[in-house]
């Protein structure tokens with residue numbers, strides 16, 4: 260008697276002939292619109308051990324592993340290729356490449372599975388799952404049901420579980436895919452390592468039925484420093500016409516704001532806060548209540564402006580003494596800890612910096628919170644990097660969503676002054692339109708900050724000239740005279756030829772230096788040569804009055820697949836500190852001395 264094959268077993272056979280198997284699982288419905296404001300909320304942390312399996316051929320989606328139910332192996336009556344409820348485990352947050360040698364270059368899908376035990380949900384409660392970041396596509400399944408997926412490797416996303424969770428044991432499955440493709444953001448070629456996995460915190464939030472979905476608090480940027488603006492987005496059956504209570508105790512604010520018909524509650528309050536700045540990182544507790552729901556944040560009030568070719572913080576001239584940083588660690592990969600961040604800011608302080616360029620994607624949200632606390636200014640960026648598929652509407656939607664997610668996540672952070680919409684993109688019409696619309700999106704979601712992008716010099720004209728500069732506030736320029744560009748004198752000529760009408764930040768410059776025992780004593784990749792490049796760059800840039808900031812490339816050596824010469828061996832060695840995040844190179848001290856002088860000039 261031939262056993263009647265189960266539907267699942269039948270499907271497992273059929274899926275061998277179905278290359279459209281993944282279409283139902285790419286809704287990208289988990290996006291900036293489904294984010295939940297989590298400041299001050301109590302979270303149930305779901306980090307730790309999850310069952311894990313790499314899945315190079317997407318067999319899990321083809322065979323619907325997520326529809327399998329737990330069973331003892333002896334009880335199973337049909338063959339199967341993976342049992343999500345047993346087997347190897349990994350601890351998250353993590354990048355799988357850092358966990359086992361056999362996964363170092365693995366690129367594809369991987370499955371994470373864990374039980375989720377919940378008490379009976381009360382009628383007036385809602386449950387939200389929040390994933391801090393998963394690289395790149397993350398599909399969420401609960402008890403065998405596909406709930407949605409998120410595109411973008413460095414921004415948080417939420418999925419509501421209300422009505423999907425059952426009392427007692429549930430099973431949560433994530434399918435994370437880090438395959439590089441030409442239509443993703445970034446696309447398939449980057450100068451940083453393509454880490455994969457769930458590498459920031461996973462949390463479960465329980466809220467009342469009506470919630471404060473978003474909260475944006477800031478100084479009104481009208482140059483009077485005498486009013487703050489609050490916008491809250493309310494969501495739930497009682498949102499319309501509800502009243503939200505706002506308290507900022509240290510400013511004597513305790514007020515109520517009524518929401519309008521579309522669930523928005525907005526107000527401007529006359530008050531003159533102690534202004535936030537790197538030298539005075541003053542933060543205020545903000546409490547917002549809506550019935551049973553309460554969220555909190557710590558907000559600094561300040562104004563950043565671009566006026567002509569100048570930058571101004573709270574009305575005073577500003578020069579950005581910066582350094583660029585990646586999220587990268589010899590042991591942890593792209594996982595960032597608080598200790599790692601505080602070390603980063605400590606080294607930036609040693610460099611006499613007041614500014615960091617968080618390249619080339621949204622960094623961990625703790626970075627901006629710590630910068631708020633310590634007094635650093637930040638450039639935050641989405642990975643519209645090099646040759647993006649600028650003609651593709653789906654690619655634009657992906658980039659725009661990542662930008663809005665970043666802005667919604669960090670727009671209460673005083674330290675963040677610049678939203679960057681990309682890096683080193685070719686000057687084509689399609690790119691111009693794509694990035695202009697991104698710059699407009701940034702202003703739409705946050706009119707209080709400046710926009711920028713890391714552009715390239717117009718080598719043909721030997722000028723700082725990029726059509727995108729008409730649509731951004733600050734012109735970022737990546738230039739590598741002394742390294743990729745051999746005629747250093749050209750930089751002097753460019754400096755003289757250029758007369759930009761907006762502030763320029765040299766968003767990258769630098770040179771590799773291998774300071775290991777096998778590094779060269781002189782010439783390319785030597786410490787001596789890196790030092791020479793920094794000396795010449797500093798001498799040239801300090802003479803250009805329209806240069807209002809510098810963030811050399813880069814604080815630490817970092818991992819990258821494409822660099823395999825004997826001095827780099829899988830790492831970019833332009834760091835001012837080696838990959839051990841401790842050994843400073845000679846050029847570190849050159850930059851530190853220059854910034855100490857700049858600081859004495861008094862531009863904050």
Ligand code: GCU
Nearest residue numbers: 450682683737767812831833
């Ligand atoms: C480019 C790019 C960086 C890269 C650097 C380099 O400017 O923006 O991501 O790492 O140059 O070549 O080292």
